[in-house]
Amino acid sequence: MGRRSITTESALPSLIIPCPRCAKRMSFRSARTTKAEPRILDTTYACDQCGAEVICTSFCRHDAAQAA
Numbered sequence: 001m002g003r004r005s006i007t008t009e010s011a012l013p014s015l016i017i018p019c020p021r022c023a024k025r026m027s028f029r030s031a032r033t034t035k036a037e038p039r040i041l042d043t044t045y046a047c048d049q050c051g052a053e054v055i056c057t058s059f060c061r062h063d064a065a066q067a068a
């Protein structure tokens with residue numbers, strides 16, 4: 001029958017991060033990789049309430065990268 005396959009797309013991190021100051025929900029602001037390590041992705045969240053920013057660092061896996 002109809003089986004659903006759940007695919008988790010990793011486009012944008014849909015994490016809901018509480019603000020460390022006012023505990024409000026933070027919203028996604030930007031994401032960029034660091035120059036030193038292209039596999040590290042810095043995702044910046046900003047609080048709409050107090051303007052606090054939180055940077056979440058995540059590791060990007062390149063599965064089928066250039067096989068030397």
Ligand SMILES: [Zn+2]
Binds near residue numbers: 019024
């Ligand atoms: Zn806040």
